[in-house]
Amino acid sequence: MKVLRSITMLSVMAMLAASAATAQISLTPPGAETPPPEPVKPAARPKAKPREVAKDAIRKPPAAAPKPAATPVPDQTVTPAPVPDDPHADYVYAAYQRGQYKTAFDLATKRVQEKGDPKAMTMLGELYANGLGVKLDYDKAIGWYRRASAAGDREGMFALAMLRLSGRGGPGGGEEAAKLLASAAKLGSAKASYNLALLYIDGQNLPQDFKRAAELLRVAADAGNPQAQYALATFYKEGTGVPKDVEKSVRLLQAAALADNVEAEVEYAIALYNGTGTPRNQAAAVALLRKAARQNNPIAQNRLAWALSSGQGAPVDRVAALKWHIVAKTAGKGDPMLDDAFADMSPEDRAKAEAAARKWLGAK
Incomplete structure (x- = not known):
């Protein structure tokens, strides 16, 4: 995995x-x-x-079905x-x-x-x-x-x-x-x-x-x-200037995410999804990715596309997944593996996703 x-x-x-x-x-x-x-x-x-x-x-x-343990942010x-x-x-x-x-x-x-x-x-x-x-x-x-x-x-x-x-x-x-x-x-x-x-x-x-x-x-x-919380989380994760401590890193990411730091939202979502330094909660992770994606973070948009296409943390929604993939690609975050994953979509569903992506991009 x-x-x-x-x-x-x-x-x-x-x-x-x-x-x-x-x-x-x-x-x-x-x-x-x-x-x-x-x-x-x-x-x-x-x-x-x-x-x-x-x-x-x-x-x-x-x-296996996820076992949510953390409270969604x-x-x-x-x-x-x-x-x-x-x-x-x-x-x-x-x-x-x-x-x-x-x-x-x-x-x-x-x-x-x-x-x-x-x-x-x-x-x-x-x-x-x-x-x-x-x-x-x-x-x-x-x-x-x-x-x-x-x-x-x-x-x-x-x-x-x-x-x-x-x-x-x-x-x-x-x-x-x-x-x-x-x-x-x-x-x-x-x-x-x-x-x-x-x-x-x-x-x-x-x-x-x-x-x-x-x-x-x-x-x-x-x-x-929140910017300091995010940066210090990185220090603790890498052991830079401080002893390495993954749990402290995640707690700082959570605090920064609660303060609407977009980068922290993405990173905290990653920790929740993988259960790194915190109990795994894929539903909460997808909720954070969705929030960051709506703030036009292309990394979150790409990761949300994967989550929605796989059905881990949220119901499968390939139309929405392709929409976010297209939006992320427009921002420079292309993903050939996602291109392959959507190759078998029906023309009708692809048209729906492309229309949703155009609507989103036009509203920015």
């Missing part, structure tokens, strides 16, 4: 290098930590290969907490959250002038960095972020690090960013700990140090950062 092979260090490094932080920085009110933005893109490793979960798909699952939608209608609320942040950017700018400016508030400085940097309520101006954004950083605001440090790593603000961005991330991490920023770990993994702006990277990933993972 061929099973899904597990995650590799190379695959996670390629994934981490491919996910750049180009979106606006999410600010937090005093004392809170928001879900992190996508990680910064350290300089790409020249030998990194495209991300691939496994070459072996779900080919010939065991003939439910869909969860994370919504930001509402801004409290309270006299003591941070009105600058509240205006920003409501999209009232000009009001946020005016209030932040007043706070800086009257109180020298570093969080208001970070807000001004945020508005200039993204052209919200004011004309986009990276130089002014960097200036405000620098003032906020000097005043000890971890969000300002993190935002400035992201801009410096993106090449803004002149030469030496990587070195300055590493120092800023280290300072923000010491102040409790999970986002900074995660991105600093990426720099240690990459080994260009900082010496490559997987042990130190693992320590930082653990801090961020414990704080609920």
Whole structure:
């Protein structure tokens, strides 16, 4: 029986290098930590290969009926907490959250002038960095972020690090960013700990140090950062920077999957399907694959096609299976063995699958 092979260090490094932080920085009110933005893109490793979960798909699952033991992972939608209608609320942040950017700018400016508030400085940097309520101006954004950083605001440090790593603000961005991330991490920023770990993994702006990277990933993972949970799961699976521990790896994958990390959903599905580090539950595995497939993950689409064609974890549905195979092929995840598996389909069923695939692709 061929099973899904597990995650590799190379695959996670390629994934981490491919996910750049180009979106606006999410600010937090005093004392809170928001879900992190996508990680910064350290300089790409020249030998990194495209991300691939496994070459072996779900080919010939065991003939015995599955014995579900794990609880299926439910869909969860994370919504930001509402801004409290309270006299003591941070009105600058509240205006920003409501999209009232000009009001946020005016209030932040007043706070800086009257109180020298570093969080208001970070807000001004945020508005200039993204052209919200004011004309986009990276130089002014960097200036405000620098003032906020000097005043000890971890969000300002993190935002400035992201801009410096993106090449803004002149030469030496990587070195300055590493120092800023280290300072923000010491102040409790999970986002900074995660991105600093990426720099240690990459080994260009900082010496490559997987042990130190693992320590930082653990801090961020414990704080609920799903990207860190996924990366640390890979470390535990491979024994990179930490003792090898498959069960810890799977628990981290489960946590990241619950937080809607798509890569973790696919990997946790693999673990559930094979019973690796967790009781086998093929029904839960297929449910996760289906969820990830609907989020346009081609690996999940390919694996779902195999599951639906074999009837392991879900009733056989060759029309749906061929649909997902076609969709995965369109995204570059071809599979000659699946081509052969569907060769005997009737023209009517093939037409249904192709129409379903076109509908899905047209709706993207």
